[in-house]
Structure formats: C-alpha cells, structure tokens
Amino acid sequence: MAPVKNGRLLFNDIPSGYPEPGKTTIYDESETIDLDSVSLNGxxxxxxxxxxxxxxxxxxxxxxxxxxxxxxxxxxxxISNFGVGVVLRSENKAIKAGDHVHGLFPFKKYITLPNLEGSRILENKERLPWSAYVGVAGMPGQTAYAAWKEYAQARKGETVFVTAASGPIGSLIVQFANADGMKVIASAGSDEKVAFVKSLGADVVFNYKKTKTADVLAKEGPINVYWDNVGGESLDAALANAAKHARFVECGYITGYNGEGTPVKNMAVVFGKEITLYGFLVFSLLPKYGEDFYREIPARVAKGELRYIEDAKKGLEWAGHAILENQQGKNHGKSVIIVAEE
Amino acid sequence: MAPVKNGRLLFNDIPSGYPEPGKTTIYDESETIDLDSVSLNGxxxxxxxxxxxxxxxxxxxxxxxxxxxxxxxxxxxxISNFGVGVVLRSENKAIKAGDHVHGLFPFKKYITLPNLEGSRILENKERLPWSAYVGVAGMPGQTAYAAWKEYAQARKGETVFVTAASGPIGSLIVQFANADGMKVIASAGSDEKVAFVKSLGADVVFNYKKTKTADVLAKEGPINVYWDNVGGESLDAALANAAKHARFVECGYITGYNGEGTPVKNMAVVFGKEITLYGFLVFSLLPKYGEDFYREIPARVAKGELRYIEDAKKGLEWAGHAILENQQGKNHGKSVIIVAEE
Incomplete structure (x- = not known):
C-alpha cells in the first residue's frame, strides 16, 4: 500500500496565556507512514x-x-497525552492485531511502540466506548477514585464542596460523595453544566460565574471536605467556610495554569481549624488503587451506576481547539478527540 | 490577715493592630482578697x-x-493563659498547700479554683524553674514534641526549614531535627536570635529582616519539611522551594494575627509537588502524646540535652507589655511573666 499522511499536533511555541491553535500548537501533515512496511523492530x-x-x-x-x-x-x-488505539500489526507476542491499547501517546494518527511499557491492553468486556478509557474509566476516573478513597475520609451527614463538578473528575466525586451519604455542594461554569450536575444528585449546585462561591458556602456550609480542581478564589472561600478538621483534596489549580492566578488570603485559618490539605498526583496512588479501579469502575459505568458526559471533537486537526476550550472551561463534559473510527 | 490587693490584667478593648498596654489591656488593682478567709467551697x-x-x-x-x-x-x-502557681490553702483532698499546679489561669495574682479539672499537679523532680512549665516543658514544648512526631516524618539527610526558630517551639524543632540527622535551615528576626539558633546546631541560620527567605531557600533547599509559625511570605518561599512530597506543619501564622497578612501566591504548586499541609492545634494531639511528653521532656531539659532561653518580665503589671513584645517578635526566647517568687 502507498504511504499515508500521518497527521500530528506539534508543540510550536510556549503560550503566554491560553494555548492558541495554529500558533502554540500546529496541526501538521508533512509526515507520511507506510502502514504495511514501517519497521516495528519487535x-x-x-x-x-x-x-x-x-x-x-x-x-x-x-x-x-x-x-x-x-x-x-x-x-x-x-504533544502527548493519554489515548486509546487499535493494533494494526505486531511483532510482540504479548499483543496482536485487533487488540486495543491504552497509553500515553504522541498526538499522531499512527504510532509505533517498542513494547508494552506504560501501556495497558484493554479487554473492555463491558463494551464501553473507547473514549471512556481516557475519561471516567481512564486517568481522570482513577484520580477521582483513588484520591477520594485515600484522602476524603467521607462520613455520612458531612458536607463536601466540589469545584469543576461537571468535569470528568468532579462529576465522579459528586456521585461518590452522594453514595457516601454526604451533602454535596457543587459549582460549575455554565447553566447547562449546573443542570447536568443536579441530575447526578448534588444537593446544591451553582454557576460560579453568576453566584459568589463564598456566599453559597456561607449559607450551605461549613464544609468538611473540599475537592479543589481550581484554586484561587474558590480555595479562599473554602478555607473561610471550612469546618474543624476539614480535608482539602488538592487535585488541580486551573485558575493558575494560564496566568498568575489569584493569591490566597485565608491560609491563616489552616492551623486553627486543623485543616489538612493533601496535594497529590494520581500516579502516586495507582500502585495502591489501580487494579481495584479497573475491576470496579468500568463495570459500574456499564451498569449505569456511574454517569458521565463527553465533549468530543472529531479529527486530530481539532485537537488544539479541544485543548484551548478545555483550558477555558468551554467543554461540556470530558474533552476527547476522536482521531479515527475503528 | 488584712485583705491584699489582687492585681489583674483586664481585657479592655479589641486592638485594631497590635495590642496596646494601658488601652486594650489594663492592669487593675481595685480588687482585694483576704487570703486567710476567702471561701474555697471545696x-x-x-x-x-x-x-x-x-x-x-x-x-x-x-x-x-x-x-x-x-x-x-x-x-x-x-485575660487568661497558661501559668504555674503554688497552693496556699486547699479544701480538696487531691491537692495540698505547697503543691504546684499548672493550668489555664486568669491573669490575677491570686486565684481560687473549684477543682483540678484542666490543671495538673507538677512534681518537678527535675527541679526546673517553674517558668519552664509554660515553655519548653509546657504548651509550646508539647506543640513541638507532638506535632514533630505526628507530621514531620523526619528522615536523615532530608532538609527542614524552621521559622521563628529562636522561639520556644522553633528552638525545640531545630534540636529535634538536628537529632534526627536533618539539614536544618532556620530563620529568626534579630542577629542575637540568629546566634542563639546557631548555637543549637542549625546548619543555616539567617535574619529574615536582612536576607530574603526565598533567596536562602533557593540556595540551600529544596526543603522536605517546613515548620510554619508565621505564614505569609515565608510560606510562599517554602512552597516555591519545597521538594516533592514535602510536609508542611502549619503551627501558627503570626503574620496574620495583627492585620490582614500577605496573601499566598504559590498555592498552585501544592498538588504538583504532592505537598501535604497539616493544620493542627496541640490540644488535639495531647491525648496521644501528653503523657510521653511529661515523662521525656523535663528530664531531657534537666540533663541539658534540650536547651531553651527565656525572656522574663517581672511583675504582673508588665504582662501587657510582654504580650505586645511577643506579637512584635521583640522577645528573645520564651516570653514569661514572673508574677511572684515563692
């Protein structure tokens, strides 16, 4: 067969604020690949x-x-990130053509991998869409699952506040907390997102662009657990309205990713309220929780026990836009790029 | 015997910044007490x-x-705080005249207590000065001892940064960390304090009023443990120079007590560096560590294994000044008020 174009999303320049498709990342089709003859070297x-x-x-x-x-x-x-692909050819006995594999992939239409290190063959007995394996059944799902178990110390009747609650991590936390009998306060960035989070069973959901987080927490708190995906003003409001012995799960800080972010004014309450703030990366928790996660979560998703939504862009050429919208919070649900159908 | 004046330090008004002796607290001698006939009611x-x-x-x-x-x-x-006194008369079988008692006392020359609740009879076999029991062998000592054991996870060869290192808590932390084989970076607010902390065996000691904390930590860090007595800029510098999996012991926040304090800019690093910040009050740790503390620490102080310094004011009429200087960091060593000799 003749070589085909191997589209790639290249990192072109360091963004000063938000990443700009066509400038800080560029979609490129200059590379070709012969799928039949490209050497695999084992x-x-x-x-x-x-x-x-x-x-x-x-x-x-x-x-x-x-x-x-x-x-x-x-x-x-x-650039690279988590993805799922289907094996076209293999010289490795552990994996064969037709198998599906999850791993940290370069943003390319076709890739060759030397071995299975860092990758996982997906059985997918539950027949979830492959995109679920980069969302609810992938890294964001692992993050929510492992850190909730490790840090939240969820107790029935206590109150949790979840930010970015319609995202792939936040929406799971809302459902875990709900199942644990907690009062769930959740924030999201659009009325559409708010409606979705309400449908997950959160008790109090608000659009933080229309209602001040501090006002909601003053009325509905104090909070025993804070799930922090955002930092900045939300973190300040959570500190001001934290209960004694509150647990803060520091999962992300998107308000600081594209600029300096807002300084935090209320750190002085940490010792007096005896708050613990747990910073973590999911990779550190996977040795403890990774296998339980794959045993439990895809099955619960398949049964409809755990719900999620996705915001899919079709075509690798739109990956830069997906990344930008994700930074801006314009995505509604887990941001995925559908590079190809099977 | 005729009644005697029972001097008191009264809380008179809420300070807007630092507390002002003669204004926000007032020393008062209008009350009298007859030591022979005052009723004890058991x-x-x-x-x-x-x-x-x-x-x-x-x-x-x-x-x-x-x-x-x-x-x-x-x-x-x-106002009230920890103190030590000698019993003059008792109707309680558990305590007798001549015994020494430690407790949370009102700032008065003579007090009557209904029972031993919240107080502890001090045996003081080691014959430490009584003032030691409100410092190295009292609440500040308990704070250092319990939280170091509970949170620091001290490992030989790692680096700790201690703020307010000449104070009663900080100076113990310097000595505990030193004994645990850590590299000790310490800050204090005067050259005299710096010299004392050096004499305790700290590796790097600086006067934070002359040298920027961030510069010292950038050179001598990264730090694995941060002992935070102050918050604000020091906390920011510690965050910027924290190692992966650093433990932050949030013990106090004096930069925020007398005004708004400096907002913290670097909280965004908490999740990525997987830092844990432990806010605590000593009272929560005493059930676990209190008895070990009294068994271990006074003896080690008596042997000279643990050193401390004291800044004593003589006379209850100077208590307001002692409190102000303590807020300003003008004390050199543990601030105590010697109300009376035995």
Missing part, C-alpha cells in the same frame, strides 16, 4: 482512535528550564 | 508564680461574634 503499530484533552497539559507547554510536576513538551515534536 | 487557693505570653493570645482579643479557633476574651474580665 514492537507494534497502533492506529490512534481517541486522544484526551486534560487541564494539566497546559503545564507541559512551558520552558523546560522551569521546573514543574510534569516534563515540558519539546518544541517541534508532537 | 476548692483551693493559688498564688500565681508564672504566666505565659504566647502569640495565639492575639486571636482571643477579638469580637466574640467573629469565629476563631479559641474563645474570645470577655471585656472587663482578666
């Missing part, structure tokens, strides 16, 4: 089906000299 | 020997409508 060839756009990607779009919690992207090279 | 009469001035007292000097971690002082009534 590895395997994958056709990318789904890629994920997640808030943390912004932290990779930086000067590599600046330290951060994730490696910087390299200019001129494809 | 309790006992104590002559106050020592009272303590601690940073947290500022938080009690507020409008009672404002919530905080400690009850507000009542206007017109004596």
């Amino acid at each position: 590895g395997f060839l994958v056709k990318t089906l789904v890629l994920s756009a997640d808030p943390y990607l912004r932290a990779r779009m930086r000067d590599p000299k600046v330290e951060s919690f994730v490696p910087a992207f390299e200019k001129g090279q494809p | 309790g006992f009469l104590v002559k106050t020997l020592v009272l303590s001035a601690d940073p947290y007292l500022r938080a009690r000097m507020r409008d009672p409508k404002v919530e905080s971690f400690v009850p507000a002082f009542e206007k017109g009534q004596p």
Whole structure:
C-alpha cells in the first residue's frame, strides 16, 4: 500500500496565556507512514482512535528550564497525552492485531511502540466506548477514585464542596460523595453544566460565574471536605467556610495554569481549624488503587451506576481547539478527540 | 490577715493592630482578697508564680461574634493563659498547700479554683524553674514534641526549614531535627536570635529582616519539611522551594494575627509537588502524646540535652507589655511573666 499522511499536533511555541491553535500548537501533515512496511523492530503499530484533552497539559507547554510536576513538551515534536488505539500489526507476542491499547501517546494518527511499557491492553468486556478509557474509566476516573478513597475520609451527614463538578473528575466525586451519604455542594461554569450536575444528585449546585462561591458556602456550609480542581478564589472561600478538621483534596489549580492566578488570603485559618490539605498526583496512588479501579469502575459505568458526559471533537486537526476550550472551561463534559473510527 | 490587693490584667478593648498596654489591656488593682478567709467551697487557693505570653493570645482579643479557633476574651474580665502557681490553702483532698499546679489561669495574682479539672499537679523532680512549665516543658514544648512526631516524618539527610526558630517551639524543632540527622535551615528576626539558633546546631541560620527567605531557600533547599509559625511570605518561599512530597506543619501564622497578612501566591504548586499541609492545634494531639511528653521532656531539659532561653518580665503589671513584645517578635526566647517568687 502507498504511504499515508500521518497527521500530528506539534508543540510550536510556549503560550503566554491560553494555548492558541495554529500558533502554540500546529496541526501538521508533512509526515507520511507506510502502514504495511514501517519497521516495528519487535514492537507494534497502533492506529490512534481517541486522544484526551486534560487541564494539566497546559503545564507541559512551558520552558523546560522551569521546573514543574510534569516534563515540558519539546518544541517541534508532537504533544502527548493519554489515548486509546487499535493494533494494526505486531511483532510482540504479548499483543496482536485487533487488540486495543491504552497509553500515553504522541498526538499522531499512527504510532509505533517498542513494547508494552506504560501501556495497558484493554479487554473492555463491558463494551464501553473507547473514549471512556481516557475519561471516567481512564486517568481522570482513577484520580477521582483513588484520591477520594485515600484522602476524603467521607462520613455520612458531612458536607463536601466540589469545584469543576461537571468535569470528568468532579462529576465522579459528586456521585461518590452522594453514595457516601454526604451533602454535596457543587459549582460549575455554565447553566447547562449546573443542570447536568443536579441530575447526578448534588444537593446544591451553582454557576460560579453568576453566584459568589463564598456566599453559597456561607449559607450551605461549613464544609468538611473540599475537592479543589481550581484554586484561587474558590480555595479562599473554602478555607473561610471550612469546618474543624476539614480535608482539602488538592487535585488541580486551573485558575493558575494560564496566568498568575489569584493569591490566597485565608491560609491563616489552616492551623486553627486543623485543616489538612493533601496535594497529590494520581500516579502516586495507582500502585495502591489501580487494579481495584479497573475491576470496579468500568463495570459500574456499564451498569449505569456511574454517569458521565463527553465533549468530543472529531479529527486530530481539532485537537488544539479541544485543548484551548478545555483550558477555558468551554467543554461540556470530558474533552476527547476522536482521531479515527475503528 | 488584712485583705491584699489582687492585681489583674483586664481585657479592655479589641486592638485594631497590635495590642496596646494601658488601652486594650489594663492592669487593675481595685480588687482585694483576704487570703486567710476567702471561701474555697471545696476548692483551693493559688498564688500565681508564672504566666505565659504566647502569640495565639492575639486571636482571643477579638469580637466574640467573629469565629476563631479559641474563645474570645470577655471585656472587663482578666485575660487568661497558661501559668504555674503554688497552693496556699486547699479544701480538696487531691491537692495540698505547697503543691504546684499548672493550668489555664486568669491573669490575677491570686486565684481560687473549684477543682483540678484542666490543671495538673507538677512534681518537678527535675527541679526546673517553674517558668519552664509554660515553655519548653509546657504548651509550646508539647506543640513541638507532638506535632514533630505526628507530621514531620523526619528522615536523615532530608532538609527542614524552621521559622521563628529562636522561639520556644522553633528552638525545640531545630534540636529535634538536628537529632534526627536533618539539614536544618532556620530563620529568626534579630542577629542575637540568629546566634542563639546557631548555637543549637542549625546548619543555616539567617535574619529574615536582612536576607530574603526565598533567596536562602533557593540556595540551600529544596526543603522536605517546613515548620510554619508565621505564614505569609515565608510560606510562599517554602512552597516555591519545597521538594516533592514535602510536609508542611502549619503551627501558627503570626503574620496574620495583627492585620490582614500577605496573601499566598504559590498555592498552585501544592498538588504538583504532592505537598501535604497539616493544620493542627496541640490540644488535639495531647491525648496521644501528653503523657510521653511529661515523662521525656523535663528530664531531657534537666540533663541539658534540650536547651531553651527565656525572656522574663517581672511583675504582673508588665504582662501587657510582654504580650505586645511577643506579637512584635521583640522577645528573645520564651516570653514569661514572673508574677511572684515563692
């Protein structure tokens, strides 16, 4: 067969604020690949089906000299993130053509992988859409599942406040907290998102662009658990309205990713209220919770016990836009890029 | 015997910034007491020997409508804090004249107590000065001892940064960390304090009024443990220079007690560096560590294994000044008020 274009999303320049498609990332079709003859050197060839756009990607779009919690992207090279693909050819006995694989993939239509290190073959007995494996049944789902178990110390009758509650992590936390018998206060950035979060069973849901978080928490709190995806003003409001011995799960800080963010004024209450703030990355919790997660969550999603929504863009050429909208909070549900059908 | 004056330090008004002796607190001698005939109603009469001035007292000097971690002082009534006294008369079989008692006492020369609830009879086999029991062998010592064991997870070769390192808590932390084989970076507010902290064995000690904390930590860090007595800029510098999985022991926040304090800019690093911040009050840790503390610490102080310094004011009429200087950091060592000799 003749070589085909191997579209890629390249990291082109460090954004000063939000990442700009066509400027800070560029979709490129200059590379070609011969799917029949590309050498595999004992590895395997994958056709990318789904890629994920997640808030943390912004932290990779930086000067590599600046330290951060994730490696910087390299200019001129494809950005990378979690994805699912189908194996087209394999020279590795552990995996065969037709198998599906999840891993940290470069944003390319076709990729060759030397071995299974860092990847996982997905059985998907539950026949979930493959995109679920970068969302509710993927890294965001693992984040919610593992950290809720590790840090929240959920107690019936207590109150939790969840930010970014319509996102893939927040929407699971709302459902976990609800199942644990907690009062759930949740915020989201549009009325449409608010309606979805209400449908998940949250007790109090508000659009933080229309209603001040501090006012809602003053009325509905104090809060025993704060699930922080955003930082800044929400964190301040949570501190001001925290109960004694509150647990703050510091999961993300999107208000600080695309600029300086708002300084936090209320840290002085931490010792007096005996609050613990747990900063974490999901990778540290996977050795403890990873296998339980795959045993439990896809099945619960398939049964309809756990709900999620997705915001899918079709075509790798739209990946830069998906990333931007994810940073701006314009996505409604988990941001995914459908690169190809099977 | 004729009645004697029973001097008291009264809470007179809520300070707007620092507490002002003669204005926000007033020393008053209008009350008298007849030591021979005052009715005890089954309790006992104590002559106050020592009272303590601690940073947290500022938080009690507020409008009672404002919530905080400690009850507000009542206007017109004596302020109160930890002290040691000697029993003059007793109708309680559990305690007799000549015994020494530690408790949360009103700032008065003589007090009657209904029972031993909240007080502890001090055996003092080690014959420490009584003032030690409100410092290294009292609440500040308990704070350092219990929280170091509970939260620091000290590991040999790691680095700790201690603020207010010449104070009664900080100076113990320097010594505990040193004994645990850590590299100790410490800050204090005068060259005299710096010299004392150096003499305790800290590796790097600086005067934060002359040298920027962030610069020292950038050079000598990253830090694995941060002992926070102050908050604000020091907390920001510690966040910026924290190692992965750092433990922040949030013990106090004096930069926020007498005004708004400096907002914290670097909270966004908490999740990525997987930092845990532990807010606590010593009272929550005493059930676990209290008895070990009294078994271990006074003996180690008596042996000279643990060192401390004291800044003593003689006379209850100077208690308001001791409290002010403590808030301003002008004390050199643990602030105590010697109310009377035995």
